[in-house]
Amino acid sequence: MKTYRVALLGCRSRGTATARVYHAHPRTQVVGLCDLIEDRLNKLGDELGVAARFDDLDEMIRQTEPDIVAIPTAPSLHAPLALRVLEHGVHIEVEKPMGLDLLETDAVMEKAAQKGVQVAVHHQWRLSAQTQAISRAFREGKIGELRYIYASGKGYYGGFGLMEIGTHLLTSMIKFGGPCRSVSAVATTRGQSVTPEHVLPAPRGNGTVAGDRVTATLQFDNGVTGTLLQHRFDKLNLNAMGLELYGTEGRLLWHPHGAWWLPHPHALPVDDLNAWQKLEPLYADGFDQVVGSIPNGELVEGDYWFVDEYVRALDEGRPHECSGAEGRHVVEIIMGIFESAAYGKRVDLPQADRQHPLLRWRREAGLGGPEPMPMTDAEWLEEEKKRLGD
Ligand SMILES: NC(=O)c1ccc[n+]([C@@H]2O[C@H](COP(=O)([O-])OP(=O)(O)OC[C@H]3O[C@@H](n4cnc5c(N)ncnc54)[C@H](O)[C@@H]3O)[C@@H](O)[C@H]2O)c1
Known part of the structure; x- marks a missing residue:
């Protein structure tokens, strides 16, 4: 069974919660982290033992070759960063709201369709x-x-x-x-x-x-x-x-x-x-086995369900719920x-x-x-x- 490689763009509060569930899920592996603020990058990288740390998202994607890129950044950056990430032809998950207007959400959906990849909204x-x-x-x-x-x-x-x-x-x-x-x-x-x-x-x-x-x-x-x-x-x-x-x-x-x-x-x-x-x-199945696996942090069960659903959706070649x-x-x-x-x-x-x-x-x-x-x-x-x- 394939293990999905996941890279994260944004390592503050939501980035940390999201990275923890991708780290804990048996079918996903965090292969790279990116943030413009070095302290945040190092704190999360040290917690999860992820050595591949970047301040440039394109470089992160080129070097770590993820299947999924998560984009837990400020709302005004959701669509602009999603469009940049989608250029690499990878699946994405973006925080809510998906965009600030319909011009933004349409552009993201159009780019994902061109590249043949999935978009999930957290x-x-x-x-x-x-x-x-x-x-x-x-x-x-x-x-x-x-x-x-x-x-x-x-x-x-x-x-x-x-x-x-x-x-x-x-x-x-x-x-x-x-x-x-x-x-x-x-x-x-x-x-x-x-x-x-x-x-x-x-x-x-x-x-x-x-x-x-x-x-x-x-x-x-x-x-x-x-x-x-x-x-x-x-x-x-x-x-x-x-x-x-x-x-x-x-x-x-x-x-x-x-x-x-x-x-x-x-x-x-x-x-x-x-x-x-x-x-x-x-x-979610298996959540009880990993719930205590982050020594200094909490695993949010809804986030775990979200990751579990992405794994099943990609296995089955269908969109995320x-x-x-x-x-x-x-x-x-x-x-x-x-x-x-x-x-x-x-x-x-x-x-x-x-x-x-x-x-x-x-x-x-x-x-x-x-x-x-x-x-x-x-x-x-x-x-x-x-x-x-x-
Ligand atoms: N799903 C939920 O229940 C839930 C709950 C709270 C917040 N959110 C959403 O999560 C998102 C993120 O929240 P937060 O508080 O962690 O956000 P934040 O904006 O404070 O942090 C985002 C991080 O991304 C980094 N970043 C921004 N642009 C970057 C770039 N180009 N390259 C690399 N790193 C970059 C920033 O340096 C920052 O550390 C927001 O959109 C918020 O609405 C969702």
């Missing part, structure tokens, strides 16, 4: 143990026919939350609901419908966004509809985050730390306080949400105009691109307060 929650638990219950028919999906973020500034967390939630929504056919959305800033002046560059380089509260209604295939909330809270709250599947005979609730089944479609907590039943998380096509569709939905909120109309997907809708909206209002904003969340929010005259 949406590990779509495969994590809690998602596997609700998937299994769903497949077993525990909620009957799916009719509606609810999902919410954890309180980031709305438009930013859409790019940061919404991308994870949306890929799970389409896993169960099928492709999204249309989007109707409302975005407000301080309770007022957004205007072109509310369009801003998001924190952490997450592209152009608008609205501190974004509410979207989504229409999926097979008569399934959904709601996605990305509402800013004064304080982030992980409890708010989750995804719920409403079926004709029951409901399934996913949270990063748990999965539950309600064996009735409608129930008030007063009917039966124990009505929700906890589901057993489902880990978190494929580039799915990642691009997620960006289509996000751009559709921004377009619908800006223009006050339903947007059918996939959209023919691939430009960023909020930048188009500003241009049509006689405005140029928005002024730069700070990159860190706290500084960004302070600047936004000043902008709004607080």
